[in-house]
Amino acid sequence: MSRRLVNPARRIADGGGLPFAGSSQSKSRPSPLLSIGLVVVGAILLVIYCYGGPGGLSIKENVIKVEGGVSCAFEVQRAIPILKKAYGDSMHKVMHVGPDTCSVVTQLLKEEDTEAWGVEPYELDDADTNCKSLVRKGIVRVADIKFPLPYRAKSFSLVIVSDAVDYLSPKYLNKTIPELARVSTAGIVIFAGYPGQQRAKVAELSKFGRPAKLRSSSWWIRYFLQNNLEENEAASKKFEQASTKRSYQPACQVFHLYSNH
Template identity: 35%
Template sequence: MPRRPANVTPRRLAESGFADSFSSVTAPLKSKTSPLVSVCLVLLGVIILLTYSFSSSGKFARDRSLSEAGMLISFEEEKEEFASRPECRTAVCHVAQYLQRVYGDSMNRVLHIGPSSCGVVLKLLKEEKLEAWGILPFDPKPPVHSVCENLIRKGLIRVADVAQPLCYKSRSFSLVLANDIVDTMTSRQLNVTLRELARVSSDSVVLLINTNAIQKLQEASEEGTRPVKVLKPRSRLWWQHRFQMLGLKESEEATKRFNTLMRQKLAGYHIFHLISTEVIG
């Protein structure tokens, strides 16, 4: 009668030396793989930290550039890039949050006019109790983002010559916001455009005027790309005199509140808060 094999317990294995032989086989494997895994994990952690550090510093530099220089891109680059895209990264997007705090509930129907109107209108429409429309001063350069196409199709954004009468009824908007529009206009064009901005506004007109626009236009003229109609840079005093001629007055209260909230002056721009109720026709 065959004998049944005895149960082999871990204790007996250990006593027989099998456990020692097994550990002697596996121990070298652990000693070889563990340091390698540790090194890989350390390297991976360093890479993640460096990536996060560079991305954070880059974001800080972009944000600082936006607040100090007004725009991250040049005058011409903004026209080509942002007219066809829904991103809102220009100076007017930076100050929009402060304008909402200055004007409060009176900023409920906004008309934006400028090259980056798609991004600005999209940003404003995300706010509660706020309606927004926009005017692009030129045809957007293809390819046009589907979001911008949809806004144009719905009539929320129109393409129009801003040096001509606007296709809106008088006092249609509580606030009209314009940037990079009147900067290089001739005196005749200014008379038409400023009156139109005031006409369609029931309360306020906010202008962001690029102080470097004329210089860029002169540089473009020297390269033969476009003629120059405006030769002399326009100071803040020049603009104030022009507004007075048309019956537009600066709102001291809005200007003071805006400067207090924003604190740091936006370099490269004149910002005007105008009252649109006493325009000379």
């Protein structure tokens, strides 16, 4: 923008008063190579900040924050070390339920001594190669969570849910959460959005067919009590302690429930 500001000396040069003023101005202009170099340096610094900035935020997390939305599925990936502290051996056989489960399962499988499976509640129309491979191997399944899951009782030690129960009415919650409890032994961890929180993907509305029902923590606690779903206070306390130690602040609500309700 500064190059387009009118320079008095340039005006004189345009009028012919100073025959060499125009040439001296052009010589003082920055080289195009210098501009390109500054852009490259800026890009490198941005990448360094994204990966090693405050809190070690990743590029994906920064993008989500810039868009003004939150993905609880991505929040699960951030919370994996915290969950391992809270659940210990129960993190060896995990099932994740919710959109973007391929990403969560891939992250879980990177953990030592961890087996992971996933249930995607919606069609995988735009699945990448990795996700298609997980589906082909039977590690990830597409299943409507409003109906019984295609697994035997107590198939998994821990079931983690994200970005899924927010779209269910109480009628279907009454069927889905007991079903999640049926296939787990150690419990269920629910990652849910906060009221007024914007979802990371605007396209979710067309994908899910209805807006998310982002409920308050008091609503969820009342719902758990009314349906005899017992909070796992021990796991919840360990999760909070590990979160404090690692300076982790969840962007989603996190609820810990026992399987035997």
